[in-house]
Amino acid sequence: MPSFQLKMATQLGEKIAADHGFASLPVKPFKIAEAKEIPVEAKPPEVKGVSGAMIFVDGDARIIYSRDLNNRGFENFCVSHELGHYFLPGHPEEIIKQGGTHLSRANFSEATSIELEADHFASGLLLPSVLTKKFLDSQQVGLEGVLALAETAECSRTAAAIRAAECSGYPVAVIMSRADKIAYAFLSEGFKQLGNLAWLRKGTPLPSSLTQRFNSNPANVLKAEKACGETHLGDWFGGVKGITLDEEVVGLGSYGFTLTILSSESRLSEHNEEEDEDAELEKSWTPKFAYNR
Numbered sequence: 001m002p003s004f005q006l007k008m009a010t011q012l013g014e015k016i017a018a019d020h021g022f023a024s025l026p027v028k029p030f031k032i033a034e035a036k037e038i039p040v041e042a043k044p045p046e047v048k049g050v051s052g053a054m055i056f057v058d059g060d061a062r063i064i065y066s067r068d069l070n071n072r073g074f075e076n077f078c079v080s081h082e083l084g085h086y087f088l089p090g091h092p093e094e095i096i097k098q099g100g101t102h103l104s105r106a107n108f109s110e111a112t113s114i115e116l117e118a119d120h121f122a123s124g125l126l127l128p129s130v131l132t133k134k135f136l137d138s139q140q141v142g143l144e145g146v147l148a149l150a151e152t153a154e155c156s157r158t159a160a161a162i163r164a165a166e167c168s169g170y171p172v173a174v175i176m177s178r179a180d181k182i183a184y185a186f187l188s189e190g191f192k193q194l195g196n197l198a199w200l201r202k203g204t205p206l207p208s209s210l211t212q213r214f215n216s217n218p219a220n221v222l223k224a225e226k227a228c229g230e231t232h233l234g235d236w237f238g239g240v241k242g243i244t245l246d247e248e249v250v251g252l253g254s255y256g257f258t259l260t261i262l263s264s265e266s267r268l269s270e271h272n273e274e275e276d277e278d279a280e281l282e283k284s285w286t287p288k289f290a291y292n293r
Helices: 002-017 029-035 072-087 093-097 114-125 129-136 143-153 157-167 210-215 219-222 232-238 268-284
Strands: 040-044 050-059 058-067 101-104 174-178 179-186 226-232 246-253 258-263
Touching: 002 072, 002 114, 029 040, 029 072, 029 114, 029 210, 050 072, 050 093, 058 072, 072 093, 072 101, 072 114, 072 143, 072 157, 093 101, 093 114, 101 114, 101 246, 101 268, 114 157, 129 143, 129 157, 143 246, 143 258, 157 174, 157 258, 210 219, 210 226, 210 258, 219 226, 219 246, 226 232
Parallel strands: 040 058
Antiparallel strands: 050 058, 050 101, 174 179, 174 258, 226 246, 246 258
């Protein structure tokens, strides 16, 4: 899906938050639904496998959301996602064409265009860029900053991590995994500039890493344990071998996934200076007869 469409969805979410008077975190999606006279109700617990639904009947909208995880941040994201289906151009028409009911699996776990757009709308709604950047400026780069953002914004940790990467001037990679496989990855612009990086595709085995070891014990995920250590860019993405990154991991409980943050508090220019120094040092120790042979 073209990235500009996802960016437009995020920007629309930000606009809706501003239009409803939210000038600080947290943004309240339930209040926005109330202002639009959209009834919101929890889905029956026996209905499994969906995070929510948008229903259109005779021109009226209704939102159903999941409380299965007993997680307010996830619930806010679910409602924001469904509001995306209400506000995003073309979504109501598409849902009505399909019969008026659309079931969602929110939180960036689905790859269809309509779901991705709604996820990015929800991300922009709950975490407008200006408010997110202002908050992150006072936080540590990496997992602790992400967790603080999720708590303050009352949103899911996944959404907070992705928005932190989008708004960060530092190299940050967000990786979601389950068991020994990667679910998806999101890289900040600063991270992308670290080199010619291999793309982490869905279903790719985790490299030998702290995350792999963490996931080998399912209790770590279920109990939302945390772990931190160091890794190397080349272990995950190939490219430059000498770049060391912080690797911070947290289990997402009954959601079943693990969130990994790879980050560096050095900006790109600092990494480039280190690489240039290493290259010069290597060159100075290379025997002269090795050149031009």
